Amino acid sequence: MSQVLKELRENPLNWLLVFVPGIFIAEHLRPESHTALFLLSVLAIIPLAGLLSHATESVAAKTGDAIGGLLNATLGNLTELVIAITALRAGMLDLVKASVIGAVVTNSLFMLGGAFLLGGLKHHKQEFNPANARTQAGMLLLATIALVIPSAVGRVDQLNVTSFMQPLSLGLSCILLVTYALSLLFSLKTHRAEFASAGGGEHEEEAPWPLPVALGALAVATIFIALVSEIFVGSVQQAAVTLGMSKAFVGFIVVSLVGAAAEMTTAFSAARKNRLDMAVGIAMGSSAQIALFVAPVLLILSYFVAPAPMDLNFGGGQVLIVLLTTLTVSFVVSGGRSAWYSGIQLLAVYAIFAVTAYLLPG
C-alpha cells in the first residue's frame, strides 16, 4: 500500500486525483453548474485513467505472458469503454459514435504525432520496426473499412434504413471481433517473438504492484471512472453549448483526449527515451483496438443497455476523416523512421480535423 502511495506522490498526474472527491462534492452542492461539472469531471477522469492503466499493467505482469497480454489488450481502453457505455445507457448514440471515431483519430494522429515530435526534438532521427507498424496499420485499415462501408453504401445507394443498417452493422461487428481475436493469437502466440520488442519494455517503467493491490486498484478505478462518467455525460451537452463547442467537437476531440490521456503520457515518455517501437505500438495498438474491439463491443452492448440499438452509420464527414486518418498513418509509419517534422505532419492533419469538427454546426 505504501508503494501505491509513493507512486501517487511521484507522478504529477496523480495530483489531479484531488478532483475525484471534488467532483462529487461539487455535484452535490451545485448540480446545475454544468460547465463547472464538465471541466471537473475531465480533470478527475485523467488521473483515474492513469491509475487504471497502471493497475492493468500490474495485473498483466503478475499473471504471466499470455493472460497478461490478453488483459492488456482487452482492458487497455477500459476508460474509453466505460465512458462510452455510460453514454450508451443515456441513449446518446451520436456521442458514442463520435467518441469512437475521435479515439481512432486522436490516438493515430495526436498521440503518434506528439510522440514523433517530442522524440524528434531530442533525437535527430528515430527508427522503429516498420513490419510491426505495418501489421497494426493493416488492422486499423480493415477496421476502418468496416466503419466506413455502412455509412458510405447507405448514403450513396440511399439505404439509410434500419432493415439494412442493423444486420449489416451486426455482421461487420462479428467479423471485427473474430479478426481481433485472431490478431491476439498472432501477436501473443504464433508470432510472439516478432512483437516482443514493441511491448516488452513497458513493464520496466514502473515497478508493478502486488496482485491484490493491483486487482483492488483496478476495481476501484473502474468504479470511480463509471461514477465520474455519469456526471461527465450528464453535463457535457449543456457545457458544450455554454463553451460554444459543437457536439461533434466534444465527442470527437474532448472525450477522446480525456480517454487517451494516460496512454499519451506513456507514449510521449517512451519517445523521449528513444524507444520508438514502444511509442508506435501504444499509439497504433490503441487505435486498432478501439476500432477492432471497442466499437463492435459497444454495438453489441447497445442491444442490451441502450434505449435503441446503435449501428455503424456515421456522419459523412466522420467517415471521410477516419479514412483519411488511416491513409495518412499507414503512409507515415510504413517507412520505419521519423524526425520531428513527421510529428508536425500528423499533428497538422489532426489540427485540420479539429478545426473542421469545431466549426461543424450542431
Next chain:
Amino acid sequence: MSQVLKELRENPLNWLLVFVPGIFIAEHLRPESHTALFLLSVLAIIPLAGLLSHATESVAAKTGDAIGGLLNATLGNLTELVIAITALRAGMLDLVKASVIGAVVTNSLFMLGGAFLLGGLKHHKQEFNPANARTQAGMLLLATIALVIPSAVGRVDQLNVTSFMQPLSLGLSCILLVTYALSLLFSLKTHRAEFASAGGGEHEEEAPWPLPVALGALAVATIFIALVSEIFVGSVQQAAVTLGMSKAFVGFIVVSLVGAAAEMTTAFSAARKNRLDMAVGIAMGSSAQIALFVAPVLLILSYFVAPAPMDLNFGGGQVLIVLLTTLTVSFVVSGGRSAWYSGIQLLAVYAIFAVTAYLLPG
C-alpha cells in the same frame, strides 16, 4: 491423349467434369428448375476453367517466351470474359459490371488472402519480391482510378447522362488498353529479367500438353464454357431470388469465385510450396488484367453484341469497394513479406464486402 486422361484422373477438380454432360441433360429435362441449373452450371464451369487454364499454359509453353507470355496474359481470364460476353449479349449490363468489380475484389482479396493464409499456416514467414508486387499494384491502382472516375464525377456533379458517360467510358477504355499493351512490352520485353522469377516457375508444375492437344483442348473448353455460360446466365436471376441472394451478391461474389476457381487452386498450391512470388503474381496479375484488359474489351464489345452499349458508371457502393480493395492490397503487398495473419486481414476485408453485397437489396 493418354496424358490428358492421366491428368484428368490425378487432379480431383477434374472429377467435376461429370457435371458438364450433366448440365445439358438437366437443361433438356427440366428447363424450368432454375436453381438446380444454376448450381449445376457453377459446378460444370469450374473444371472447364481449370482445363482452359492448363491448355493456355501448354500452348504458351510451346510457342516460346514472347508469344507464350502474351497468350497467358490475354487468355488468362478467358473464362471471366466468356461468361461476361454471354451476359452482355443477354443485355444484363448490371451483372457484367458487378462481375468485373467482383473479379478484381475476389482475385485481390480472396485469392491473395487465401494464398497468404494457407502459405503462412505452413511457413512461419514468407517473402516475395516487393518491386514486382508494387508494379502490379500500380497497374491495379490506375485501372481502378479509371473505373472509379466516371461514376464518382457523374454522381457528385450530377452528370449521369449518356452524352457524358459514353464518350468518357470509351476514352478511358482506350487509355487502359494502351497502358495494358505497354505493360506487356515492359514485362515481356524490356524488363523481362525482373519479372522472370514471378512467372517463370509456373510451367514446371505440370507437364505441358503437346501443341495439337493443347490447341484442341483450348477450343473445346472455350466452346463448352460458352455453352454452359448460356445456362448459367439464363438461370442466375431466378436462382438468386429462390436462394435469397441479391443480384449484387451473385455478380460480385458467385460469378467471380466461379471464374477464378482454376487460378485459385494454382495460387494456393504455390503458396503452400513457399513460392510466394508466383502466388502473388497470379493473384495480382489476374486482378490487374481484369481491370486493365477485360473491362475495356467488354465495354468496346458491348457496342457490337449488347442490346445497349455499356458504360463505366458503376453503383456507388461498388466504386468505393474497388477503391478500398486496391488501397488495402497496395498497402499489404508493399512490404514484401507475409504471415498467416496477413491473409486473415485480406480475407476479413473480403468478408466485409461480401456481407455488404449480400445485404444490399435488389
Next chain:
Amino acid sequence: MSQVLKELRENPLNWLLVFVPGIFIAEHLRPESHTALFLLSVLAIIPLAGLLSHATESVAAKTGDAIGGLLNATLGNLTELVIAITALRAGMLDLVKASVIGAVVTNSLFMLGGAFLLGGLKHHKQEFNPANARTQAGMLLLATIALVIPSAVGRVDQLNVTSFMQPLSLGLSCILLVTYALSLLFSLKTHRAEFASAGGGEHEEEAPWPLPVALGALAVATIFIALVSEIFVGSVQQAAVTLGMSKAFVGFIVVSLVGAAAEMTTAFSAARKNRLDMAVGIAMGSSAQIALFVAPVLLILSYFVAPAPMDLNFGGGQVLIVLLTTLTVSFVVSGGRSAWYSGIQLLAVYAIFAVTAYLLPG
C-alpha cells in the same frame, strides 16, 4: 549582360521570347481576336517563366544557402502565383481553384511521369532517395487533406454555406502556412544534410547571373508575366468556347501546363542525366509548394484583391482527382526506384483526368 544574351541564344525555349512583344502588338491591333491572343499569351508566358526561374536560382545562388533556399521555395511557383492573382482580381475564382488543383495534378503526374519515362528510356532502372520523396509526399498528402475536407464535409453534410466555408477555409489556410514554414525550417536548417543531394546539384546546371542582373531579370520577368497574364485571363474564356474546351479543362490542364513549363524542362533534363533525386525533388516539391503555400496565400489575398473572397470549396470531381493523384504518387515514389513503365503509369492517370476534365460540360 552579354552572359544573359549568350544564354538567351543557347536555350531554344528563349526563342519564344519573340512572342512577348508580339502579344502586345497583337492586343493593340486585334483586341477582339480572343483565340489568337490566348495562344500568343501561352507562348509568351512559357519563356518568361523560364527566365524568372533562372533569375530566382541566380539570386538564390548569390545570397547564401539559407536565404537562397527560402527564395527558391517561395518564388519557385511565382508564375502560377502571378497568373492566379490576375484571375483573382478579375473575380474568376473558379479558374483560380481549377488552376491550383491542376498545378498539383500536373506537377505530380505529368512532370514526374514524364521524368520517369524520359529517364527510363535512357537508363534501364533508376533509383532515388525514398526518404525525401516520402517526406514530400507526406506534405502533399496533408495539404490535399486540407483541400479536400471543406468540399467533402460541406457536400455530405449539406453545409455549402458561407458561414461554415469561410472560417474553415481561413483556419485551414493558416494551418497550411504554419506547416509550410516549419517544413522550410526542417529542410533548410535542422535536417539540411538529408535534403542536400536532392536540390544541391541544381546550380551546377547553368552559371548563375551576377546579382544585379538576376534581380533585374527577376523584376522585369515578373512584370511582363503580370502584363501577359492580363491578356491571358481576359481571353481565356472566349478562346475556350471557340476551341471547344470546357472551363475545367482550361484551368486544370492548360493553365497548369503553361505555369509549369519552365520547371518541366529542368526536371526532364535532370532525369535524362540520371539525376532522379533532383527530378523527383522538383516535381514533388513544386506540387507540395502549390498546395501548402500558393493555395493558402491566394485564399488570404482574395480577401484584399478579389471582388468576393475565395474559399476551399472545390467541385466534387476536382476533390476526388487531387486525392487520387496524391495516393498514386505516394504509392509510386515510396519504393525509391523507377523504370520507364512507372512513368507510363503516372501519365496514364494524368490522361484519365485530362479526358474527364475535357468532357466535363461548362
